Amino acid sequence: MSKRLGKGLDALLPALSINEDDKVVEIPLSQLRPNPYQPRRTFNDDSINELAASIQQHGIIQPIIVRTVLKGYEIIAGERRYRASQVCGMATISAVVKKLSDQQVMEIALIENVQREDLNAMEIAVAYQALIDQFSLTQEELSAKVGKSRSHIANFLRLLNLPEDVKQYVSRGTLSMGHAKAIIGLKDPKSIKALAELAIKEQWSVRELEEEVKKLEDKTDQKKPVLKSKKKDPYINQLEESLREVYRTTVKIKHSNNKGKIELLYYSKDDLDRLLELLQGKIS
Structure with a gap:
């Protein structure tokens, strides 16, 4: 499975359109199952009942869109129409069968619902x-x-x-x-x-x-407790200042219980090379 989706709205939403070449078929409601990628988890009963009343009077104006799965069909767009048809007691519903990947189905389900709020x-x-x-x-x-x-x-x-x-x-x-x-x-x-x-x-x-x-x-x-900064040892301050003059960079001396470390800061590769040369010269 590809790790990237399609090209966005322009590439996906046409998959929901129905054109002259699409064949509208009647599918038994018993062979349909909801889209597992449908992000909407709640459906308003009053809204479904209103749609059911409209379907009883005018029928399904726009077919739902489905794809073929192992056992029957999966709804891509039109779950509200499917639910309202169940309320009406209909045996079948008009549908168009499309070939769509899991990726397309998941993104279409989100985009369709988000766009319609x-x-x-x-x-x-x-x-x-x-x-x-x-x-x-x-x-x-x-x-x-x-x-x-x-x-x-x-x-x-x-x-x-x-x-x-x-x-x-x-x-x-x-x-x-x-x-x-x-x-x-x-x-x-x-x-x-x-x-x-x-x-x-x-x-x-x-x-x-x-x-x-x-x-x-x-x-x-x-x-929050106010943390008081420890007063630095004047001797350490003096040493840092002396080392700064020698190495021409920021020097920090950290010590505790007669142990510690000296940090020399560098700001580029050239600066590092310069410090290494100075250190090697002092050691040799």
């Missing part, structure tokens, strides 16, 4: 990570494939670091993407969860949540 933030994050893992993509490469900025990709991927409970809040829509971004920088998972629950309970705006995060960070900074 059918996914919630967590589903998008999981789908992006799946594409990265499955096909060894960098964030930059994924950005080009799905037509989104790298910062957009990175913001969604950061959601995967949230505590599980908070992920569920984002998934259900009780916590917005903006709220999640406000708390995701906190290091303590308990603080993240506590602020998320408060934001939901108090119905905070994103701005209000950001202010609470800032207050918490300020309190944390105040509790």
Whole structure:
């Protein structure tokens, strides 16, 4: 299997179009199975029922797109139409059979849903990570494939670091993407969860949540102990200065319990060669 996907939106989305050469066939619903790469995990029942009512009145206006698999067919595009047809009690559904690879199927499923804004933030994050893992993509490469900025990709991927409970809040829509971004920088998972629950309970705006995060960070900074730097031995200071004059570079002497080391810093290969010559001359 190739480790790179296709050429992006322009190369993939035409695969979803139906032209005059495509043959529309009737496929039994019992022979269909959902796309395993479908990033959408929840389907709104009311929306499916509304679509079912429309199908009962007007029929399937646009065939679904499928591919042949070992046992029957796999849905590439049109799972909502398939589910609505089940609600209607239909035996078959109009479909076009396409030849598509796993790579194309996975990316089409993500792009189709993202472009139609059918996914919630967590589903998008999981789908992006799946594409990265499955096909060894960098964030930059994924950005080009799905037509989104790298910062957009990175913001969604950061959601995967949230505590599980908070992920569920984002998934259900009780916590917005903006709220999640406000708390995701906190290091303590308990603080993240506590602020998320408060934001939901108090119905905070994103701005209000950001202010609470800032207050918490300020309190944390105040509790951090101030480390006092050790006063350096004047004798060591004098030695470092003498060595700096000899070798014309930064010199650091680190010592403890009568043991230590001398560091000479160099800034290029020529500088290193110069120091080596000086050292060899002093030793010989």
